[in-house]
Amino acid sequence: MLDSEKNKYDAVIGLEIHIQLLTDSKAFSADYTNYGDLPNSNISPVSVGYPGALPKVNKNVIEYAVRLGLALNAKIDRNIVFSRKNYFYPDMPKGYQITQYKYPICSNGYIIIKDKDKNEKKINIKRIHIEEDSAKSIHHLSKNHTFIDYNRAGVPLLEIVTKSEISSGTEAVNFINEIRKLVRFLNICDGDMEKGSLRCDANVSVKLKTSKILGNRIEIKNLNSTGNLKKAIEYEISNQINNISLGQKILQQTKGFNADTGKTFKLRDKEDINEYRYFPEPDINPVVLSQEYIENIKQHLPVLPFVLYKKYTNGLGISAQAAESITENKNIVAFFEEVIKHTTHYSLAANFITISLKKYLNENNLNFSDIKLKPEYFAQLIELIEEHKIIKLIAENNLLPLMIDNPNLSPFEIAEENNFIVDKDLSNINNNIKIVIKKYPGKVKEYKNGNKALMGLFMGEIMKMTNYKADPKLVNKLLLKILDE
Ligand code: ADP
Ligand code: MG
Numbered sequence: 001m002l003d004s005e006k007n008k009y010d011a012v013i014g015l016e017i018h019i020q021l022l023t024d025s026k027a028f029s030a031d032y033t034n035y036g037d038l039p040n041s042n043i044s045p046v047s048v049g050y051p052g053a054l055p056k057v058n059k060n061v062i063e064y065a066v067r068l069g070l071a072l073n074a075k076i077d078r079n080i081v082f083s084r085k086n087y088f089y090p091d092m093p094k095g096y097q098i099t100q101y102k103y104p105i106c107s108n109g110y111i112i113i114k115d116k117d118k119n120e121k122k123i124n125i126k127r128i129h130i131e132e133d134s135a136k137s138i139h140h141l142s143k144n145h146t147f148i149d150y151n152r153a154g155v156p157l158l159e160i161v162t163k164s165e166i167s168s169g170t171e172a173v174n175f176i177n178e179i180r181k182l183v184r185f186l187n188i189c190d191g192d193m194e195k196g197s198l199r200c201d202a203n204v205s206v207k208l209k210t211s212k213i214l215g216n217r218i219e220i221k222n223l224n225s226t227g228n229l230k231k232a233i234e235y236e237i238s239n240q241i242n243n244i245s246l247g248q249k250i251l252q253q254t255k256g257f258n259a260d261t262g263k264t265f266k267l268r269d270k271e272d273i274n275e276y277r278y279f280p281e282p283d284i285n286p287v288v289l290s291q292e293y294i295e296n297i298k299q300h301l302p303v304l305p306f307v308l309y310k311k312y313t314n315g316l317g318i319s320a321q322a323a324e325s326i327t328e329n330k331n332i333v334a335f336f337e338e339v340i341k342h343t344t345h346y347s348l349a350a351n352f353i354t355i356s357l358k359k360y361l362n363e364n365n366l367n368f369s370d371i372k373l374k375p376e377y378f379a380q381l382i383e384l385i386e387e388h389k390i391i392k393l394i395a396e397n398n399l400l401p402l403m404i405d406n407p408n409l410s411p412f413e414i415a416e417e418n419n420f421i422v423d424k425d426l427s428n429i430n431n432n433i434k435i436v437i438k439k440y441p442g443k444v445k446e447y448k449n450g451n452k453a454l455m456g457l458f459m460g461e462i463m464k465m466t467n468y469k470a471d472p473k474l475v476n477k478l479l480l481k482i483l484d485e
Pocket of ligand 2: 016
């Protein structure tokens, strides 16, 4: 399709995100929630839905919902009521799901994300409600049978529903990434999309830029990675514009996404809200939260990633990229916060963590939590580099790994012991420069005739001869002086 045709349309996207809570027990029973346990080992009459079994509300679920609501600037409803959403499905044996309907625990929140041009954009959140998960159907073990694992039945979920204010696949991914970061900071969900602890449905429609009326939406279910989320949305947008330009109407539908073909496919026509026959859950009394209860949760919220990002970029002058990377992980944030108590070279410290340290971790297949690095010693390493006592390359390739292996030794001790400290002896550096110049008389001539790129060769040779202990800036200066003589 021509871009000029595409450019006449805006995409309109709203997300529904399910986050699985990290509580020890289920939403309405004392069954464990451990992921990966033997199938059907964490069950009870409540989670398999025996008639007469009575649900009880898990306090932690409410606390986690309030935590998320406050972090997302939402209004918390102090009167919590549950509803039954009725439908038949083998993985929901009681024939209904306990959820919240008219009165979600949180409403009217927002989060700031980056739009496709990396500008800030506010995405409003319609509601967050509590509900229970269904059991898991397993189709791949047999051609003729479906197995059901009830361990997941009754596991607590929060569903976040956004307003339809997202405009592209990229924005949707940025939104999910912000939510994932947030729930990890709040310690309420592990944010693991592959394990299904964070799941996303995307509602997609398109409309003419000149029109105010929204088009009919397609809901794409169960997108289990940010890559698939982006691909599914982009495919769906093109497909809808294509169909409209062929004169077809878009009908409201529920679709799936096939990652192999990169296409969405129809699952069913969208159910009408009346078909669920929602009604108030008669087995659970309303729960009333006090103002003090909410206040207390508010007071114990951690500093949130968005606030830290602002502090790092605006307050400390760290690059957006490094600030983004540090605020991905609350353990790294805690480490960095300690580091900056001991050094004011914030940018170098941030870059060294997000580039050099991350490189080391990747190469050695380690997580940040696997290593013991003292923030104070890390700050000393940054100081050594800033004071030109150690060159950065050696700090990154040699000193850092040794610090990680010997967490109780200071970087200065290690550097001295291993002869890493920069050589300030000018005569020694000058000697090495002269040796290299003698070694390459032809190249020196070429250089003098204008091939300035040869500087790299000379520098490399000299640095090698000094065992990388000379300050490259100083070598450069002395070398230029000798070459230009
Ligand atoms: P329902 O209760 O039928 O699921 P909601 O109004 O709660 O519908 O909306 C569900 C999600 O669909 C929300 O994220 C909302 O922003 C989104 N949505 C609603 N209408 C549209 C539309 N025309 N285009 C894109 N997204 C939409
Ligand atoms: Mg819905």
